[in-house]
Amino acid sequence: MLQGDTVRLKCHFKTFDGKSVDPVDVKLTIYNSKKEQIEQIPLSDTNKENVGVYFYNYVPASELNEFIFEFAGSYNSKPILSRGRVEVKFN
Template structure:
């Protein structure tokens, strides 16, 4: 999973305290991951997906304000 945080002007920002939270589709927290890797402003984590849909959320803090990106990930086995 990869995220690049941007402000309202579309400029890339570098938040502090970046975390990844994974929820089930009922919005129940499955796990919180704090060991997030970064590469040129992109934050990523190699996650082994469960066998069902899930929601992931990257969050952090920029200028003492929260920032987050959230997405529903559909799991489809082919």
């Protein structure tokens, strides 16, 4: 992605047998490349595409070269999460 672009961060929560699930208390956490938390965003049904599929449109701060995103929640009283990394290039 290029600096200044909006990126759609997306995740699909599934059980180990591949069944889509909706966790509770879903949050998106953004970390810098040093794994320091930048911000945490609570998500709601407006950020949900389908069962288990959540998204967030994010514009990274201009000083970031890359960032790590983490979608996390709880399912059956156990934590469930998905992480990814995005490289930001200067255009």
